[in-house]
Amino acid sequence: MIKLNRRIAAIKPSATMAAEARATEMKAAGIDVISLAAGEPDFDTPEHIKDAARRALAEGFTHYTPVSGTMALKQAICAKLARDSGLAYEPAEILASAGAKQAEANVIAALFDEGDQVIIPTPAWVSFVAMVNLSGAEALLLPCPESDAFQLDPARLREVLTPRTRGILLNSPSNPTGAVYSAEQLAALARVLLEHDLWIMSDDVYEHMSYDGPVAHLFAIEPRLKPRGIIFNSLSKTYAMTGWRIGFAAGPREVITAASRLQSQNSGNPNSLTQVAAIEALTGSQAEVATMVAEFRARRELTVRRIRALPGFRLPHVPQGAFYCFPNISALIGARLDGRTVTDGNALADLILNEAQVALVGGNDFGAPDHVRISYATSIANLNRAFDRIEGLLKRLSA
Template sequence: MKLARRLQAIKPSATLALNARAKALAAQGVDVVVLAAGEPDFDTPDFVKQAAIDAMKGGFTKYTATSGIPELREAIRQKLEKDNALKFAADQILVTAGGKQGLYNTFQALLDEGDEVIVFAPYWVSYPDMVHLAGGRPVIIPTREEDGFAPDPEAIRRALTPRTRAIILNSPANPTGAVYSRATLERIADAVRGHDCLIVSDDMYEKLLYEGQFLNLGNVAPDLIPRLVVSNGLSKSYAMTGWRIGYVAGPKPLIAAMTMVQDQSTSNASSIAQKAAVAALQGPSDTISAMVAEYKARRDLFVNGLNALEGVRCRMPEGAFYALADVRGLAQRRYKGAPVGDSMRISEILLDDFRVAAVPGDPFGAPGYVRMSFVTSREVLRKGLARLGEFVAALS
């Protein structure tokens, strides 16, 4: 069957594929340590569930406005002002079916064929493909672990061209867990100030912070707020991945265009989930605090365990719930008589022979690295470290 040419540049999500394979093995009774998921293992808070139950019992099960119910957009507006010191009007906010749809709509509304978007590597796997699907061209700028994965402002200046329509920031970041400091954000702002590109800030992990302070670029460069697009959602902070509620705030013309895109694709996000989201944003934050404290303990346990393995090195992430481990020290060693090779091969060996699901770094623009998440119990993390130790011990 002849398919659209634009799909030729798209690759299936490595994380989703690996998760699916690990779950299939688990369904067969295989004991797999799954370290590939980007999904909290905590349950959605009870008061959020109750709001959804009340919405269903009250008959709130019909279509809503594509942009979202007024009370949710108002709750998002208040959240952005209170938590982030960013002021947006209600008509500058669009509610989406998850954070991914918000970003997808952004590029669909913004890009023409051949337009460019600057992406820092390592990056979330979906950024380049979303740009490709909109007809754009991702321009990848590598960052270095020794710099804390902070981008080089001179590299940004060199990458900017008349076709640059946007630059994507993600802090805390997937897959590195890096958090941009005020100084880093100021340097990025200085680099883009003379260009008219938009700044797309993916703040999905803002609440999952273990070190430092969360800052949006708009906090350090208020003059750039008219060009700022904030993408966020409730999936990670409130353990609401399956509820599919995200949101985007930005310039009014762009939000209006994105709403048109959503009008002709999915229309509104779930009415029931929107009511639950209102409760989440207006309710207590103690569940977030407890979740972050537990993630921090898991982070310390897991990353310290990784650094104890010969040939493995892992930077301590300041946020999110991922450990991006440098496994280049294993590449030249041999397993069953053959060279271990790249991180893709390492991930295959780990799943096939040691029953550990870990995502290779290549799809994230991080060859030689493996991404593992610590959104599972400490017991499972210890089991995973033990199996990783067995793998390293089996190398010659």
């Protein structure tokens, strides 16, 4: 047996990426799989963004840039933060990375140490726990019940804060639940967060996928939190740019400098052409974002309706953001088909993939094994076909 680094050996592959990879493999083997597993928009990157990259390539912008991104990109990110969230940042407070994921991993590694505790309200995106564990810190999972629409209760937060608590990771709109904190809820959380000295990390990657009005920003609602706040955002979801790999962190200069130092040693600058495309995305026309969001809204209506019609699936709250629904499937636990038993969300997702050729992600790795995650980042026609198949399969299950 090869001896691996202890922390690396403990990392599991990302459950969402594994589900999507299995669907892709089955498709390559000629099986007609419909994927509702993807964590990415199915739209093409808008043409004006691609044009900017083509121009940069033609002009030979193909060399190293400053590690944390070009000054022009960092200025565009500052302008975006002011425009969308009313927050003032300077270029020295910005780190551009290969996706929000890299910015998050680098900042978390820079900030936390063994003995520290970082709170992750669950259900949560699968990578947060791995990133915190890699830093040596302990991830404290704080379950947020479905009856609270998966939102963190400020009183519950106050109860778990200890002198070891050094950080908290918030994500609104949420992957996987689609929950969005209102301005009032953020203000209530802010009152508790002000009482304790910890880093507040806000993952805003689904900020524009919000169907009941713009998302309020915690650091705009309570500016006293901004000096110990770090924003993570990405162009992946908003501009359908997942493959380009560009995202960023915004936060206090010392934190950004430390994370940039780490980035300088383990990867370097984000792709030069992508940086030029990102400037166009952030500063150019936003019309296509609105078109994509309108389409997601229509798909959400259909997805909610079809989930609520599935026997054994419960979806009490309409998700307000992102492009996921996270129904409860606990009524199906114990159900059987041909000698196989549904033991949890992962088992149900496996059964649906193998028997109905529809890929979903089980809720286990999000910290909610009674659930499955359904992505509606696919066409209405695909959604209808997928739900027809799932309905057919559920009729075959016996109690």
